[in-house]
Amino acid sequence: MSFLSRKKLNEVPRDVDLSELERDSRYRIFSGGMKVFLTVVLTCFALFQLYASLSGRLPQQILRYGHLGFAISLAFIIYPTTKKSSRRTVNMLDVIFALAFLTVIGYFIGNFKALQLRAGEYTALDTVMAGLGVFLVLLACWRVVGPPIVIIASCFMIYGLMGARGLFAVQMPGFLAQRGYQLPRIITHLFITTEGVIGNPIGVCSTYIFLFILFGSCLEKTGIGQFFIDLANALAGWAVGGPAKVAVLSSALQGTVSGSSVANTVSTGSFTIPLMKSLGYEPEFAGAVEAAASTGGQIMPPVMGSAAFLIAESVGIPYSQLMLVALIPALLYFSGIWIMVDFEARRKGLKGLPREKLPPAKPLLLQKGHLVLPLAAIIYFMLSGFTITRSALWGIMIAALVPFLRKSTWVSPKQILEALPLAARNIVSVATACSTAGIIVGMVTLTGLGQRIGGGMFQVVGGNVFLGLMCAMITSLVLGMGVSTTSNYIITSTVAAPILIHLGIPLLAAHMFCFYFGIIADITPPVALAAYAGSAIAKGNPFRTGVNASKLAIAAFLVPYMFALDPKLIMIDGTFLEALPMILTALVGLFGIGGGLIGYINAPIESYWRLLMIAGGVGLLIPGMTSDLIGAAVILAVYFFTRRKKSGE
Incomplete structure (x- = not known):
């Protein structure tokens, strides 16, 4: 028996109620028939996701609606209304909310083809159902995640209602002025189109985020996760904040082959986040370390995301030269995270363990070394050109089978099956957050707020270089809420880069500046997909995870100013x-x-x-x-x- 099997590093005293510490731990605890019923529903949720991933037959809208239907209705059943509400029973109002949302989802799935044929000419019933759906999404998110992101999303909706043609005939000042929209137009845009609630955030959640959470659940239930905790502590547990530093390093290395911040977070985070929590890091900090480090993967050569190839083509330089240019900022980025992880560990007294109390690495590898196969398999499949989804599915299958290779690591089939409802329950909080983030995304795309902010702010820049850089940064971050990194770069480089070049900043530095801040939007609240993915694995608060990730990634907010103001840092004219x-x-x-x-x-x-x-x-x-x-x-x-x-x- 390993040291960590005898004494968990993150063991909590029995008289401590985790629901007092973590909002996501306030879920209801059932027994008897209700427990069996909930387990069956959660298992059906997981099987639905697996079927969708394996078959690939479901249209994206159907998949997203189905995912959302399970997640939001379960949110009302699993999570109590308030902190003081009973955690043993479900009140009738929660049942009504859950059934109402299922009715909304059933309506839109059942009328999927009819809605496509209407081409935006929605009926009164379509509008009522969409409005009810938006309301219930916000209500569930308030309960599960908390009020901050709900309030922000509501403010974006109110902004859309303001304008000459809006519900509130009040025109916003200056460049914020827009035509305005009536409430039916907004709620149908948010709930029926793929630009809102069922937009990119919930799309990401319903595909590989869920699969990697299921992968992590398999690791937990089969004992593989415990093996990695033992191994990491054997190798680095003696160091100050060792597992967190392992997370930074592994995420940087993963970024060299992936180029997707969310994919990096959910793949390496399946291992590193539990390691950090085992040492004593808070869930929001553990998820933030992984999200910040994984987001940096998009700026880490050799693979820096698809937008990097567009930079090379736009600027007219070989991609190999772009890799050299990006290397120094990437190293500074990860150095900044490493420094802050070290300080946080020292501040909290997380000194690691004496070497003599740690499990010896060699015997551990000899006895359980085969349990590393799921991780090796995922890396192999990613390098072989498999999609993230296929890599995760293979990882899940191998994680379920590999414990049976040796008798010492056998587990019961029941334990493996328990991973299904566990993963489904863990995805509820991140799905509610992503669906609300989709409201913000939808309002940005509907009102053109990102481009309005960019165009308006550049009118007041004049010849001030620093002010121009600030405007480019804000534009990239706002656009990053609503579009992918590639689209963000294309728009920002079109709108902002010419202004920066006119202010005297070299062509490549201007494009790199826009590229960097478009990436950092993945961890910048309120829409922070990488942070949401990290919080789902860490079982922490998504919004606070995003705030911590932004703090850890402070280098990403500062280093672009350095190479823009002095391009010699990235070896331009130097x-x-x-x-x-x-x-x-x-x-x-x-x-x-x-x-x-x-x-x-x-x-x-x-x-x-x-x-x-x-x-x-x-x-x-x-x-x-x-x-x-x-x-x-x-x-x-x-x-x-x-x-x-x-x-x-």
Whole structure:
């Protein structure tokens, strides 16, 4: 028996109620016939998803509606209305809400072909059903995820109702002015078209996010997950925050072959997030580490997402040269995450375990080394050109079979089957968040808000380079809510890149700037698909996971300004030797910013010292000798002050 089998690192005292700590743990606990009924429904949900993935016969709209129907109706049954509501029984109102949503989904699936033939000429009943669907989605999300994202989505809807032709005949000022829409137009757009609730976020959720959550459930139920926890701790458990650092490294390496932030999150996160939680990291931080690191995979050569190939073609350089240009910013990005993970571990006292208390790596590998096959298989299939979905399906099958290769790792078939309802229950929270994110996406596409913000803000830029960069960043982030990275790059490079070039920023640097911020939208709330995927595996709050991921990825918000203001960092009109001093000062700057944001270096830092650390770090990231010297002096002063204070205690 391994060390971690005897004593879980994240063991919680029996008198602690996890529902008091995690909103997603407030689900109802049933017994008897209700427990059996819920298990059957959850299993049917999982089997529906597997059938859709294996057959490929369902139209995307039907798949998304079916996924949403299961998830939202289950949300009303599984999660109580309030924190003080009973967690043992379901009240009649929740049953009514669940049945009402199933009725809505049944209506749209049953009338799928008729709705296509109407081509937007929706009936009054279509509109009523769509309105009820949007309301119930928001209500379920408020219950499961919390009010922040629901409030933000509601504000986007209100914006769509404002304008000359809107329900509220109040015109927004300046570039925010738009034609406005009536309520029926908005709710049918949000619930019937693929630009809203059943848009890209729920599409991602209903395909490979679910499959990788099922993959993770298989690892948990077959004991493979425990093996990876044991192995990781055997190799790195002695280090400060070891498993989190393993997560950063593995996600960076995974990014070199994938190029998809969400795919990276759900694939490597199936292993790394449980490892981080086992060490003592909070779910929202563990999910954020994986989401931030996985999002960085899109800027990590050699594969940086499909938009990178468009950059090479637009700028007219070989892709091999683009890889070299992207390498330094990518390394700085992951260095920033590594630094903050280390500080967080030191702040929380997560020192790892004494080596003598850890399971020896060699005997562990000899006894259970075959359990690594599911991970090896997924990597092999991805490298072989299989789709993410097919790779996940093979991984699930191998994870279910591999424990039977040796008697010491056998599990009962019942344990394997238990992975189905477990995965279905775990997807409910992320599906409700993704469906509400789809409302935001739908309003951005309907009103053209992204392009309006971009066009309007660039009118006030004038000749200010920094202001122009800020406008490009905001435009990319807003567009990133509603479109894919590739589409985001195409639009932003068309709207924003010419302005940046006109301001004196080199062509390649301008395009890279737009590309970077389009990617970071995947972890920037309120629509943060990679963070939602990470939170689903970590069983944490999606919105807070997105906030933590944005904080961890602070380098991604700062490094593009560095190479835009001084392109020598990415070896434009310069050599690596000329870029080296900038790299070193950037690392020191990220050290200061990381310490300030976490509130710890070699000891806890008071709030005013934290602000100084952040300011000093930013100073080192600003090109120029004067700012570098001031920033370095500030960081050194705070470092030695806290060190002296700690030694004096």
